[in-house]
Amino acid sequence: MIMKKIVNFDSRWIGEHGIGRFAKEIQDGIPALNRIKVAIKPTSPFDVFFVTLYLMFNRGYYFTPGYNAPFFHLNRTAITIHDLNHIDIDFNSSVLKRLYYNLVLKRACRKARVILTVSEFSKKRICEWAKINQDKVKVVGNGVSKEFNLEVNGLKENYILSVGNRKKHKNEIAVLNAFCSANIPEAVMLYFTGERSEELLNHAKKLNISNRIKFMGRVDNETLAKLYKGANMLLFPSLYEGFGLPVIEAMACGTPVITSNVTSLPEIAGDAALLVDPINHGDISLAIEKIYYDIALRQKLVEEGLKQVKKFTWQKTINNVKNELETAFTIKL
Numbered sequence: 001m002i003m004k005k006i007v008n009f010d011s012r013w014i015g016e017h018g019i020g021r022f023a024k025e026i027q028d029g030i031p032a033l034n035r036i037k038v039a040i041k042p043t044s045p046f047d048v049f050f051v052t053l054y055l056m057f058n059r060g061y062y063f064t065p066g067y068n069a070p071f072f073h074l075n076r077t078a079i080t081i082h083d084l085n086h087i088d089i090d091f092n093s094s095v096l097k098r099l100y101y102n103l104v105l106k107r108a109c110r111k112a113r114v115i116l117t118v119s120e121f122s123k124k125r126i127c128e129w130a131k132i133n134q135d136k137v138k139v140v141g142n143g144v145s146k147e148f149n150l151e152v153n154g155l156k157e158n159y160i161l162s163v164g165n166r167k168k169h170k171n172e173i174a175v176l177n178a179f180c181s182a183n184i185p186e187a188v189m190l191y192f193t194g195e196r197s198e199e200l201l202n203h204a205k206k207l208n209i210s211n212r213i214k215f216m217g218r219v220d221n222e223t224l225a226k227l228y229k230g231a232n233m234l235l236f237p238s239l240y241e242g243f244g245l246p247v248i249e250a251m252a253c254g255t256p257v258i259t260s261n262v263t264s265l266p267e268i269a270g271d272a273a274l275l276v277d278p279i280n281h282g283d284i285s286l287a288i289e290k291i292y293y294d295i296a297l298r299q300k301l302v303e304e305g306l307k308q309v310k311k312f313t314w315q316k317t318i319n320n321v322k323n324e325l326e327t328a329f330t331i332k333l
Contacts, residue, residue, distance in 0.1 A: 005331045006060030009033035010051075012042045013066040016220060018245065019082055022118070022142060022317075023065035029318030032333045034060065042068040045096060048104050061113075061329050069108035078328055079108055080116040080140075083242025083264075084125050091168045092240075106130050114328035116140050116321065118243040121264035138324045142243050143314030147221040148252040150306075154230030159189040159214070160288065161231035161255075163224070163246040166197050169239045171260075171278050173203055178284035179235070180207040184292045190235075191216055191227065228253035233291045236260070237278040244268050248312050251305030256298050258287045268312075272304035 009030075013023035027033055036058075038050050047068050055062055055073040062070065063078040070077060086097045109115055109130035115137045117123050123137045160179065164170035172192070179190045189212050192200070196215040204210040216227065228234065234250035236259045244265050250257050257273035259265045266275055274287040291298055322333050 005329065006034050007032065007325060007329065007331070007333065008036045008054075008058060008060050008062050010038075010042060010062070010064040010066065010068065011035040012038065013064070019066050019080075021145065021245070022080070022082070025143060025145070025314045026065055026318060026321055029314065030322055030333055033063070036062075042066055045100065048100075061325075061331070063325060067105060069105055069112070071104065071107075074108055074111035075113060076329075077108070077112045078114045078116065078325055079105075079112050080118075081105070081109070081122065081126055082118050083122050083240070084129055085169060085240050085242070087129060088125065089169050089240050109136075114138060114324055116324060118142050119264040119267055121267055122242045138320070140320035140324065141312060141317045142245060142248075143312050143317045144248050144252045144309055145221055145314065147225045148228065148249045149225070150252075150254050152225045152229040152253055154228070154253070155226055157189065157230060158187055159191045159231055160233055160235050161191050161193075161227055161250075162235045163193045163250075164238075165194045166200075171237050171239050172197075172200055174237055174278060174281050174284060175235055176200065176203050176207060176209070176213075177281040178237070178288060179212075180209050181281060181285040182288040182292075183285075184289060186212065188212070188232065188292075189214055191231070193217075193219055193224065193227065224249070225253055228255045231255050233258060233288070235284070235288065236265075237276055237284050238263075238265065239278050241265055241268075247273065248309045251309040254302050254306065256291050256301035257305060258284065258291065270304075270308045270311075272301060272308035274301070 013019050048071050052070040052072050061076045065080045067081050069079050086093045123139050126137050127134050162175050191214050193216050204213045228250045234257045236246050240263050247269050259269050259273050260278040261275040276283045276287050
């Protein structure tokens, strides 16, 4: 008989975007999960000790929607690793991060009950890096939140949207170079989500396009949906993604997408986006021009995007996570 047991959920990861959005949707979708109480952030270098202590004094299993892990009690643990960008991208890493990944997380991958991830690309990389059997890593996917849909009222402005956070792998210098080179009207603006960056502003000044750049600041999902809906296109030539939520969020809003032909992005975009070489800004510029001027192509990408996005729902992800936890822990949630 399958017994009902406690699964302690690391709700400290909950937020608006990325891992935070994944964590929120999972918690809301599986009410049986028990929120843990740990005083520090899960990204703290001391978190491994606090989570280990928590499990020493609390019964049940532990499920984290992020890449933190205890040092002991791993046979009671399920971990989610969205990607390995801190291992695969030097400029996103540090000595401390590499030590954590190689000393704590790799060991956890080998000893935990199950590893969850969000794409086949990430699964392959995790198995290669941790040297574990593919059967131990389960792809649960991601979904599109309800705010992103065709009914959204978009901004009535003439712009291309770049969704990012000023991290180097978002490839925003290449975005500026491609935007500058693209043969499109000067009235077209380039909007960046996230805080303003002196590096990007200075580069825009060198390109003589600083008057065409606008930083929108941190935005909630409702505002982001309006930005997607009103945009001529989403420009997302990221160098590395474990999934790439902006791709499917834009598609859900009926916005054509340009994204990279590397990492998980071809898997997520399918045939519903223009795929470009992210280190070739001429390739990106050409894609911008194609979408801007070719009405038939725009319409085709919108239609294909609306089909593609149906593959990714939070309910499907919630069901996948629930099934994998029940199987790994032999419980009923």
